[in-house]
Amino acid sequence: MNWNILIFFYLALAMTFSSLLAIISRNPVHAVLWVVVMILHQAFLLYTLGSEFLTAVQIIVYAGAVLVLFLFVVYMINLRKEERWKVFVSKSSYGFIIFVVFLYLFFKNLAFLTALNPAFKVQLTYDLSQGSNLLWMARYLYSHYLFQFEVIGVILLVVIFGAVFLLRKLKEVG
Amino acid sequence: MDSTIIMFFSALVILLIAMFHVAYLTYAERKIIARMQQRLGPNRVGPRGLLQPIADVLKLIQKEDIIHPGVDRPIFAIAPLISLVCAASGLALIPLWDRFVLSNLNVGLLFILALSSLSAYGVILSGWASNSRYSFLGALRASAQVISYEIAMSLSLLSVVLMAGSFNLQDIVKAQLSTPYKIYLIPQIVAFFVFMVSALAETNRVPFDLPEAETELVAGYFTEYSGIRFAIFYLAEYFGMIVMSALAVTCFLGGYAGPFEVPGLPFIWFLIKVYAFLFFYIWVRATLPRYRYDQLMGLGWKVLIPLSLLNLFVTAFIKLLV
Numbered sequence: 001m002n003w004n005i006l007i008f009f010y011l012a013l014a015m016t017f018s019s020l021l022a023i024i025s026r027n028p029v030h031a032v033l034w035v036v037v038m039i040l041h042q043a044f045l046l047y048t049l050g051s052e053f054l055t056a057v058q059i060i061v062y063a064g065a066v067l068v069l070f071l072f073v074v075y076m077i078n079l080r081k082e083e084r085w086k087v088f089v090s091k092s093s094y095g096f097i098i099f100v101v102f103l104y105l106f107f108k109n110l111a112f113l114t115a116l117n118p119a120f121k122v123q124l125t126y127d128l129s130q131g132s133n134l135l136w137m138a139r140y141l142y143s144h145y146l147f148q149f150e151v152i153g154v155i156l157l158v159v160i161f162g163a164v165f166l167l168r169k170l171k172e173v174g
Numbered sequence: 175m176d177s178t179i180i181m182f183f184s185a186l187v188i189l190l191i192a193m194f195h196v197a198y199l200t201y202a203e204r205k206i207i208a209r210m211q212q213r214l215g216p217n218r219v220g221p222r223g224l225l226q227p228i229a230d231v232l233k234l235i236q237k238e239d240i241i242h243p244g245v246d247r248p249i250f251a252i253a254p255l256i257s258l259v260c261a262a263s264g265l266a267l268i269p270l271w272d273r274f275v276l277s278n279l280n281v282g283l284l285f286i287l288a289l290s291s292l293s294a295y296g297v298i299l300s301g302w303a304s305n306s307r308y309s310f311l312g313a314l315r316a317s318a319q320v321i322s323y324e325i326a327m328s329l330s331l332l333s334v335v336l337m338a339g340s341f342n343l344q345d346i347v348k349a350q351l352s353t354p355y356k357i358y359l360i361p362q363i364v365a366f367f368v369f370m371v372s373a374l375a376e377t378n379r380v381p382f383d384l385p386e387a388e389t390e391l392v393a394g395y396f397t398e399y400s401g402i403r404f405a406i407f408y409l410a411e412y413f414g415m416i417v418m419s420a421l422a423v424t425c426f427l428g429g430y431a432g433p434f435e436v437p438g439l440p441f442i443w444f445l446i447k448v449y450a451f452l453f454f455y456i457w458v459r460a461t462l463p464r465y466r467y468d469q470l471m472g473l474g475w476k477v478l479i480p481l482s483l484l485n486l487f488v489t490a491f492i493k494l495l496v
Binding site: 056063064 | 328
């Protein structure tokens with residue numbers, strides 16, 4: 001047992017429990033906050049894997065922007081009635097079947113046990129002595145994965161156009 | 175193990191020095207604004223009122239910590255701490271000297287941006303947890319404002335990153351020193367302008383202090399706070415100012431470097447530059463009136479973001495040609 005494994009287990013447990021709490025919480029604001037906790041742990045997990053850039057981006061994009069917008073939406077809509085509902089889904093048996101399937105998949109892969117194996121090592125396809133993680137990521141993004149990168153850019157642009165278009169339509173109607 | 179202990183102690187020393195600066199920043203603010211408004215300012219406690227910040231701190235600690243029954247207790251308690259931690263930990267990444275930076279991260283600049291985006295949570299959560307109309311309005315204003323101005327701020331800093339070719343703040347300072355002007359203020363004057371305006375908005379200072387506009391919202395998001403919790407919010411705001419000033423110094427004014435070396439005082443140029451920025455913050459507060467909310471959003475989205483995008487494109491183009 002070395003420190004890395006302990007830290008990994010802490011992060012994995014914290015992420016699992018915070019995401020569970022996010023689903024269970026009755027209060028929508030508390031639910032969003034548990035997602036924030038989950039994302040911060042996820043960011044730290046990325047940091048332990050040596051990816052500083054992804055850590056920062058994870059925090060800036062998800063915790064700093066997306067979830068603040070979620071909170072904004074939760075504030076705006078009134079959920080008083082929904083908070084008093086006993087159960088959200090009446091047929092819990094379907095949920096149980098899905099849960100069993102996921103449990104099966106989880107134990108089938110048992111990815112977390114490979115981390116316990118002392119012979120297990122993360123295989124890097126690049127050499128960190130030749131430049132930082134950030135540099136390598138930039139190199140891959142702008143050479144090997146350039147096409148995919150550009151496609152994602154176009155998709156995001158289409159999303160923005162879609163949002164503007166929907167807003168226009170709403171304005172014309174009402 | 176030794177390096178961990180040394181790190182811990184240097185963090186503690188930096189924190190204490192920063193606390194001292196925060197305390198006397200409040201004094202300086204009151205004195206300077208008083209001078210600008212032709213008043214005297216604090217002058218009762220100690221010579222020239224110099225002990226006023228200490229008296230204020232003692233008073234705030236003694237006050238009763240009122241938590242009214244309608245609040246969401248855990249979030250109400252944790253919100254000021256989120257603000258303070260996010261505002262203060264940025265200091266760890268600022269290179270204070272050639273050989274002294276607490277945490278020399280490769281993506282230091284991105285981490286400061288991440289922390290400043292997280293500090294919005296303190297404001298938003300305190301407003302919601304207080305269960306009060308005024309606090310809630312302040313929180314709503316803050317969340318929209320911080321998100322909008324963060325984009326402009328990141329874009330303006332990206333042009334600095336493009337020029338330096340690194341996210342590491344130490345490298346940014348060194349890259350500046352190798353240019354003919356020694357500072358990025360001259361080639362990046364547009365980015366500097368955008369950065370300063372959005373830094374004012376990020377720290378919720380006048381003229382963008384709509385989340386805590388006392389003439390409209392009592393005190394905005396911290397209306398329901400009292401005693402030590404109120405003091406923590408106050409502390410966080412001033413820490414935010416100091417970190418933003420230090421970031422501006424690092425990215426645009428050549429960091430710790432000065433026109434000549436002062437023997438025995440390695441931090442002196444850094445401090446002088448930071449004080450100049452802090453004076454600018456206070457000066458702005460005494461001079462400008464508050465913006466209306468739609469004007470604030472218009473300025474952010476229609477002026478600052480296009481301007482910083484254009485500046486980024488021009489910088490990238492020039493970098494490509496040279």
